[in-house]
Amino acid sequence: MIPYGKQHITQEDIDEVIRVLKSEYLTSGPAVTKFENIVKEFTGAKHAIALSNATSGLHVACLAIGLQKGDIGVTVPISFLASSNCIIYCGAEVDFVDIDNQSICMSPVKLEEYIKKNGAPKVVIPVDFAGIPADLPKISELSKKYNFKIIEDASHSVGSKYIYNNEVYKCGDCKHADLAVFSFHPVKTVTAGEGGMVLTNDEELARRVRMFANHGMERESSNFKEWKINNKNGKLEKYTDEGICDKAPWLYQQQLLGYNYRITDIQSALGTSQFRRIDQTIEKRKKIFNEYQKAFEGNNNIQCPIIPNDTDPAWHLYIIRYVGEDKEWRIKTCNFLRDNGIFSQVHYIPIHLQPWYQERYSRDEKFPSSESFYDSCLSIPLFPDLTDEELNKIINLINKI
Ligand SMILES: Cc1ncc(COP(=O)(O)O)c(C=O)c1O
Structure with missing residues (x-):
């Protein structure tokens, strides 16, 4: 049977995966950072966070912008369920805006009509359909006018480009979006077996995405919340006035309710190798x-x-x-x-x-x-x-x- 889509695997991909299998780390190791770096370099986005799939990426992207109960998120009806489910996961409500007949992506005209009728949503999730970039520059203009966030669902558009005001932009570069999300499912242009990547140019959003994808944990002591602890030995029971401890290497704080959306080094090795070609x-x-x-x-x-x-x-x-x-x-x-x-x-x-x-x-x-x-x-x-x-x-x- 000839499928509609399928991964392309080379001997180099296999060698990279085997290399990781023989290495010290199978998860949260250097192959994940390498994967994030190659995607950062490829898109030009300042921050890239690799995670288990695009669905989890969309979920934590919504959480990172603070989407919650009482909010509304807008996406298109012509997409995979994940583009919309991610809004529901946060307790918010979904509304839909129709597609443009030619691009099959969200119609900015219909989005503005929706906003005039219903008010601005908290977030808009345009989907780059089949590889075609959504009209991000127009949606970005609307976001400034009406004040909403944009998460580009770029699951279909790794490597797609568009021109705006004589400049070339890449899907996922976050020049016209707050965050973008790639999927590395086997039918996609690049695969990691399963996998996703959240991209952003905003440092605080990147930090929140990382935390939500890893149990809400913060390991960087300079980002710790007020937490009185013995500065000499890191013991929590001996509160002192010295404040936050930056000496005990095991310390971490749960600051948010997060999830385990981590990607493995095995998947990341495959993704990196695929990005090289x-x-x-x-x-x-x-x-x-x-x-x-x-x-x-x-x-x-x-x-x-x-x-x-x-x-x-x-x-x-x-x-x-x-x-x-x-x-x-x-x-x-x-x-x-x-x-x-x-x-x-x-x-x-x-x-x-x-x-x-x-x-x-x-x-x-x-x-x-x-x-x-x-x-x-x-x-x-x-x-x-x-x-x-x-x-x-x-x-x-x-x-x-
Ligand atoms: C447009 C779109 N968004 C999100 C997803 C979810 O991707 P993943 O399978 O990596 O979770 C898909 C997957 O097919 C998709 O096509």
Whole structure:
């Protein structure tokens, strides 16, 4: 079966993982720092915090900005559940804003309409869809006007770029967002098996993200809260007036209620090794994307992905939209491809239509662009190891339908 997405693993990746397995640390060791450093260097963001996956990254990013009960977070219906669940985890409520019909990312126009009607949310989570950067500059302008935080869900857009005012920006650089989150699930552009990375240019947010991802623990004594302790031997029972101890090396404080969202050194070694060749990986993905674009150009039943102006997406998904009359097209195509050994997928069922959300979501909002996108979309295989033969087979089958 040819899947819709799959990891690309080299001998170097395997060697790096084995090296860690033979080393002193399997978790919280130097391979994690190395992974964070390579992602920092790649994006240009000042802080990178590696953690267990993007879901945990989105959760702690929301916690770091102080999202809590009584607050509202806004995201799009066309995304994976995690973009929205992370808001619920914090006890806050989710509202949705519809997508733009072309980019399939959050529409800044509809976001402003939402704010004018309902007031500003505490946080907006735009999702870079399939590799296409969300319109972060416009959303950032709105955040200044209406005062909300931005967490870029960059799970699909490791390596994607956009131009704004003649300058090139990278998804995850946090120039137009407070925080950004990458996913390293095996179908993504870079994998760590499972893994995520939170990025930010704000030192305090970075500190809070790290703490929330590790039981709310602070080890740096200069950041300790008022805590009277014997300065000579670190004993807690012998309170003195000397204040905070910075001599006992074992001391840590729980300052927040955090989680164990740590990543291992084993995962980090794989992620680092994958980042070293990310440019080649992106090129391979772009090549397949372009082959599909050419192949479906003359197919009147299919609308190919539209590349928004001033963007350079590092493609995570290739999604066709059916624009013909046959209401059964997608189910027939999906099954026909499966019968021929090809696995297609749908990204995504709109989140607000999920039973859990239907039972709780009370606003009378409509999301026509998201729902019509869902009705017509189908993701077909896109991954670096897809052979020319496989690619041609997929193209021929789809054009035959
Ligand atoms: C847009 C988006 N956000 C968040 C996630 C969650 O990522 P992870 O599986 O790393 O938790 C995914 C995963 O598919 C995703 O596609």
